[in-house]
Amino acid sequence: MSTKERNVDLAKWSGPKRPYDLVKELVIALVVVTLLIGACAAVFGSPDERAVTLQQWGQNAPSDFVATATGELAGSTISAGYGAPYNDAAEGLTLGPLKLQKWAGITIPVNPAEDFVLKPLKSSIDSAVPTAVATWSAASADQQAKWAEDYAAAIEKAGDSAKVVEDAAYGPVPVMTAALLHLAQEGSLDGLLTTEVTPLPSDFTMPLLFLADGGYFDELGAQQHLHGDQWGMMNETGSYPGQSWLWMFSFMYQIEPFKSSENADSQIFAMLFLLNLGFIFMPKLPLINRLPRLIPFHRLIWRRYYRENNL
Amino acid sequence: MATMWTTRVRRATIEKIDPQDALPDNQPSYVASWIYVFGVLTLAALAVIIGSGLILTVRGASWWHTSGVGHYVNSVHLWAVELFFVFMVVHLWGKFWMAAWRGRRFATWVTGTFCFLSSLATAFTGYLIQGDFDSQWIATQAKDGLNSVGIGSFMNTLNSGQALLLHVALLPLGVGLIVVWHVILVRKNGVVPPLDAKEIAGGAA
Numbered sequence: 391m392s393t394k395e396r397n398v399d400l401a402k403w404s405g406p407k408r409p410y411d412l413v414k415e416l417v418i419a420l421v422v423v424t425l426l427i428g429a430c431a432a433v434f435g436s437p438d439e440r441a442v443t444l445q446q447w448g449q450n451a452p453s454d455f456v457a458t459a460t461g462e463l464a465g466s467t468i469s470a471g472y473g474a475p476y477n478d479a480a481e482g483l484t485l486g487p488l489k490l491q492k493w494a495g496i497t498i499p500v501n502p503a504e505d506f507v508l509k510p511l512k513s514s515i516d517s518a519v520p521t522a523v524a525t526w527s528a529a530s531a532d533q534q535a536k537w538a539e540d541y542a543a544a545i546e547k548a549g550d551s552a553k554v555v556e557d558a559a560y561g562p563v564p565v566m567t568a569a570l571l572h573l574a575q576e577g578s579l580d581g582l583l584t585t586e587v588t589p590l591p592s593d594f595t596m597p598l599l600f601l602a603d604g605g606y607f608d609e610l611g612a613q614q615h616l617h618g619d620q621w622g623m624m625n626e627t628g629s630y631p632g633q634s635w636l637w638m639f640s641f642m643y644q645i646e647p648f649k650s651s652e653n654a655d656s657q658i659f660a661m662l663f664l665l666n667l668g669f670i671f672m673p674k675l676p677l678i679n680r681l682p683r684l685i686p687f688h689r690l691i692w693r694r695y696y697r698e699n700n701l
Numbered sequence: 702m703a704t705m706w707t708t709r710v711r712r713a714t715i716e717k718i719d720p721q722d723a724l725p726d727n728q729p730s731y732v733a734s735w736i737y738v739f740g741v742l743t744l745a746a747l748a749v750i751i752g753s754g755l756i757l758t759v760r761g762a763s764w765w766h767t768s769g770v771g772h773y774v775n776s777v778h779l780w781a782v783e784l785f786f787v788f789m790v791v792h793l794w795g796k797f798w799m800a801a802w803r804g805r806r807f808a809t810w811v812t813g814t815f816c817f818l819s820s821l822a823t824a825f826t827g828y829l830i831q832g833d834f835d836s837q838w839i840a841t842q843a844k845d846g847l848n849s850v851g852i853g854s855f856m857n858t859l860n861s862g863q864a865l866l867l868h869v870a871l872l873p874l875g876v877g878l879i880v881v882w883h884v885i886l887v888r889k890n891g892v893v894p895p896l897d898a899k900e901i902a903g904g905a906a
């Protein structure tokens with residue numbers, strides 16, 4: 391548009407003015423907004439679905455607990471095969487040639503068999519445990535995996551760990567996982583997994599990784615419609631609004647090619663990075679920066695000005 | 702003789718500020734639309750977020766699970782955030798359709814986008830530290846995304862202590878500073894004139 395118009399944008403406005411009380415506007419806004427928020431809070435409240443414990447898991451879904459513990463020993467759970475930042479069990483996700491996950495390094499070391507099962511078992515008072523752990527530790531890695539895998543298969547087949555018939559093929563695994571289940575059910579496992587660094591914990595990496603490896607936690611999430619394919623990222627427990635501003639993020643998990651991609655997480659992050667760059671530089675993007683001219687909402691916003699000036 | 706540092710700082714700051722520009726009691730006649738209120742509404746909601754957040758910090762992270770008053774303050778904090786984002790998004794779209802980046806106001810737009818992005822990060826850490834099932838769920842779900850691009854190696858969503866401290870210290874400080882910068886830029890540049898405005902001195906034609 392004309393240079394003249396640009397100059398108007400740049401220069402200090404010397405055209406007509408009208409009185410405008412900014413401070414009064416702010417104070418009124420504060421009062422109105424505070425009242426509105428206070429009313430919303432009183433009417434709708436906020437959700438507080440109690441956090442889940444390993445104890446609850448052990449009590450409500452003992453078979454799932456035992457199967458998951460067995461999976462940790464077999465190295466077949468999500469955490470056991472995760473990769474960075476927890477361990478080197480996998481390459482991690484990639485972005486084309488970029489192995490960002492791997493390159494960032496193992497900064498939060500987690501060895502699920504050791505950390506979730508063997509270490510806590512040192513606190514078990516079950517008299518069969520020391521022998522079982524000694525047998526486990528003395529065995530070769532192949533033998534350990536075989537025991538755990540066979541036991542996992544047997545649980546799956548029986549449909550319930552309690553229904554699995556004793557068999558030497560499972561080695562010490564049933565004794566170990568049963569003892570771990572006791573620790574969970576009586577409530578001590580929750581503490582054991584959080585107090586390794588300091589007895590005043592604020593880091594829940596261990597119990598949460600373990601919990602999320604199992605089916606119980608996942609099921610609770612599904613009940614609260616919080617799964618990724620239920621737009622879970624932006625939902626809250628109950629029917630409260632969650633992080634609705636993450637809709638774009640959530641949306642991408644619903645569409646191809648991301649939906650079925652193994653690298654969905656990293657690809658979607660990359661897409662969002664680009665979209666946000668676009669957002670930041672929107673005023674410089676050709677065509678997009680002309681949209682406000684092409685679709686003239688501004689005629690509505692400034693209608694008084696245009697009317698008064700016959701523009 | 703080199704100029705004193707103090708002198709330089711004064712010249713670069715206080716001496717640059719015209720009190721009439723900083724707190725003007727009039728605005729160009731075109732500043733007459735409801736859309737202009739949304740920036741201020743966003744600010745007001747932010748003030749309520751900070752106020753309710755401070756009350757929550759005083760009594761500690763788990764207070765609101767056990768106290769009725771605490772639960773209400775938590776609800777205020779939540780709804781302030783929801784409204785804050787609603788106001789901000791209306792504000793953002795308004796500024797887009799007004800092409801409010803014209804006339805060296807690009808920096809105002811950019812600081813605005815950083816207001817949005819830093820608020821998003823702050824809200825996310827807030828969800829992590831509720832200390833309820835939702836926190837556990839979000840933490841275990843979000844870790845995969847962050848881990849997949851290497852961020853998880855530094856920001857561990859499963860570490861509630863880290864999320865708590867980020868949420869009450871660094872992140873709100875960041876949001877606060879960016880918002881202040883954004884508003885200073887708006888005041889410094891004056892409100893953007895309408896598209897295709899003609900300056901008609903001395904009154905409407």
Ligand code: HEM
Nearest residue numbers: 737740741743744793796801810813814816817887892893
């Ligand atoms: C924490 C969030 C934000 C706050 C508290 C805030 C606050 C404000 C205030 C008080 C104004 C002046 C009044 C008005 O024109 O509404 C303003 C103007 C402006 N804001 Fe924001 N804003 C925020 C986020 C954003 C975002 C996300 C964008 C866009 C990406 C943005 C872009 C702008 C622009 C371009 C102006 C200048 C308008 C003009 O010259 O007429 N702001 N903001």
